[in-house]
Amino acid sequence: MWAIFYPIGEPFRLSFFLSMITLPGLIDPHVHLREPGATHKEDWDSGTAAALAGGFTLVLAMPNTQPPVTDGDTLDQVLDAARHKARCDYAQYLGAGQHNPDTLVPLASRSAGLKMYLDQTYGDLRLDDMGLWLAHFAAWPRGMPIVAHAEGRTLAAVILLSALYDRPVHLAHISRREEILLIRAAKQRGMKITCEVTPHHLFLTQDDLSGGRGEVRPRLATAADRDALWANLEVIDCFATDHAPHTLAEKDAPNPPPGFPGLETALPLFLTAVCDGRLTLEDLLRRMVTNPRRIFNLPEQPESWIEVMPDESWEIRAENTFTRCAWTPFEGWQARGRLSRVVLRGREVFRQGQILSPMGTGKNIR
Numbered sequence: 304m305w306a307i308f309y310p311i312g313e314p315f316r317l318s319f320f321l322s323m324i325t326l327p328g329l330i331d332p333h334v335h336l337r338e339p340g341a342t343h344k345e346d347w348d349s350g351t352a353a354a355l356a357g358g359f360t361l362v363l364a365m366p367n368t369q370p371p372v373t374d375g376d377t378l379d380q381v382l383d384a385a386r387h388k389a390r391c392d393y394a395q396y397l398g399a400g401q402h403n404p405d406t407l408v409p410l411a412s413r414s415a416g417l418k419m420y421l422d423q424t425y426g427d428l429r430l431d432d433m434g435l436w437l438a439h440f441a442a443w444p445r446g447m448p449i450v451a452h453a454e455g456r457t458l459a460a461v462i463l464l465s466a467l468y469d470r471p472v473h474l475a476h477i478s479r480r481e482e483i484l485l486i487r488a489a490k491q492r493g494m495k496i497t498c499e500v501t502p503h504h505l506f507l508t509q510d511d512l513s514g515g516r517g518e519v520r521p522r523l524a525t526a527a528d529r530d531a532l533w534a535n536l537e538v539i540d541c542f543a544t545d546h547a548p549h550t551l552a553e554k555d556a557p558n559p560p561p562g563f564p565g566l567e568t569a570l571p572l573f574l575t576a577v578c579d580g581r582l583t584l585e586d587l588l589r590r591m592v593t594n595p596r597r598i599f600n601l602p603e604q605p606e607s608w609i610e611v612m613p614d615e616s617w618e619i620r621a622e623n624t625f626t627r628c629a630w631t632p633f634e635g636w637q638a639r640g641r642l643s644r645v646v647l648r649g650r651e652v653f654r655q656g657q658i659l660s661p662m663g664t665g666k667n668i669r
């Protein structure tokens with residue numbers, strides 16, 4: 304075996320004849336695990352099993368649960384469920400609400416960060432009143448991450464707040480050409496913003512899925528938008544799945560909720576892109592390990608790695624996944640490169656399609 308150290312400092316090993324690659328455990332800074340309130344879609348058990356089956360050893364969970372994680376009691380409740388059920392490492396976001404800018408402050412150090420929903424999405428956690436944006440920016444401790452869901456002009460507004468308060472803001476699931484160009488321009492001016500893009504906005508367009516199954520926020524965009532994301536890869540700091548499971552019965556009913564599962568399809572999609580020459584492994588590791596770790600101030604996970612068979616060709620099928628929602632927008636896609644093993648803190652937790660870690664193995668990294 305050779306050890307190869309890439310400039311970003313993440314070692315990975317190539318085994319004989321490239322038949323196996325060892326990479327660091329992946330980090331997903333944007334997942335929805337649905338507990339409490341909607342455990343028929345997902346819970347800390349199934350969601351963290353899906354994470355491991357996708358090569359993620361650390362996930363950051365969003366607060367738009369039912370009830371939303373906007374106070375200490377709900378944070379305690381979520382962290383209790385996670386402590387008993389999580390199979391990979393994790394942290395939990397707090398949600399910016401109408402009455403909680405000050406009461407969140409003492410909870411901040413126990414959270415992944417503050418999530419601000421500035422545009423409509425699933426759940427009620429939307430902040431329309433810009434005065435509340437100011438209150439949250441003023442109160443939330445410096446040094447703790449802020450993540451904003453902001454689309455189009457709202458994105459321009461929150462970038463201004465980042466500049467006015469002189470503090471970093473991470474911009475969730477950027478999906479359109481105008482948005483990535485705005486972020487490029489703001490970064491060129493030295494603004495302290497970072498951004499993530501989802502696999503579905505990089506690999507799908509509005510023409511690929513119809514009806515409720517195609518509903519997601521931000522919406523799937525045009526081929527020109529998708530191509531602009533790829534053309535501005537250097538502006539993208541993280542790949543985040545925005546894993547947002549809803550059941551097929553819900554997706555196919557009237558008023559379908561927006562969201563796609565993504566934890567188990569991201570790595571194979573990106574490995575396929577590496578195989579096709581659209582990405583390098585270094586590009587992937589920067590956006591799925593090094594950058595999220597830096598942006599969210601996450602600890603290294605000692606003795607943790609994943610093993611991938613880069614040459615294995617296979618078909619993505621929902622029936623082989625662990626997410627409780629039991630579907631994928633990538634059904635039937637051909638992938639090249641398959642996860643074979645995951646080791647978390649010295650313990651084998653996934654091998655050849657089987658989850659080996661018991662519930663409760665995962666640690667709260669905050």
Ligand code: DOR
Pocket residue numbers: 335367424425452518519520521545547548560561562563
């Ligand atoms: O499509 C989405 N679904 N976008 C979001 O921002 C939230 C998510 C969910 O929670 O279902």
Ligand code: ZN
Pocket residue numbers: 333335365545547
């Ligand atoms: Zn989300």
